[in-house]
Amino acid sequence: MSKQTLEAKLRTATGKTAAKNLRKEGRIPAVVYNSKGEATSIEVGEVEFNKIWRTITPTTSITLNVDGKESLALIKDVEYNIRNDKVLHADFFAPDADEKLVMKIKIHYTGTPAGVLKGGFKKERNNEIKIKAAIADLPETITADISGINVSEALRVKDLKLDSKVEVLTSAELPLVTVSPARG
Template sequence: MDNLVLVAKERKEAGKAVAKKLRNVGRLPAVMYNSKGEAVMLDVDEGEFTKLWKIATPTTLLTLDVEGKKSLVFIKDTEYDIKTDKNLHVDFHVIDESKKLKRPIKVQVTGNPVGVREGGVFESGIKEIQIECLPKDLPVRLVVDASDLTLGSEMFVKDIKLPKGVKVLSDNDAMVACVRTMQ
């Protein structure tokens, strides 16, 4: 998912009527917030945004091209209409590439544990952890292999092999996965 780019246009008008007009022509109202909380009103192509939104995770970085000026952003929030299956509004947050980020990241457990093949029961623990790193080091998810878990063994956050530059902020003793004996 490297280098996802979304083109945006700056807009001056706000309000429900303006938002409705934009949506009627396939544009999605948006706001881009900088680190100082200042907002710039934008609109983006609804179809292009939806394509990106469907593959984005909370750690996906996008390049937002606003009339030639490019910014690295996260999708901060979306307003979604379940009846029409469409996004109604999106907020972007600009990232400073030189500053570390604190973000939640999914932990994906893979493998068929030895202990399960020996009759044990697999239990998963936490599904995500909080990490800190520079934007360039931000992983999409952490994949951990539970194949070596034996009966009665556990895997903790401290056992996860992290990519270079990534620091865990969550409890290192939180359980990620274990294999329990049948009772």
């Protein structure tokens, strides 16, 4: 898991004018929500935020350092202007360290199934599963090697290699990738 830190400052001035002034200074107005739904207004550097935001997945936790106080957080939502390629506002979620989060995560497949090399057809049936884990244990990505799948076989959710701290909520028997025989 890549540990990325984003420096932030508490923000006292709010509203449209304050937000516009922040953006002129190269800062992005943002809000951090905690598990109780309480919001804290902050500001982050535009360059630093973009470096992180453009390279992470929805389950990547970052260390948010607000005036010296660090907490693990997820980037939950970003308001973005497509005309000028600028981030207008960001929402962060900083849950309690022991709180279990339910998230959907995409699965990336690598390799060519053995069954395809023998003339079968690969079909990706599902590429997303639902998991439950504390923020520090969330996997950034799940990668599955499908090169061992033969004709008439499937990679199922139970075949994924995940950390023991990650609970899978999706049915263990759900097929993710199947290889069907060639129609003859």
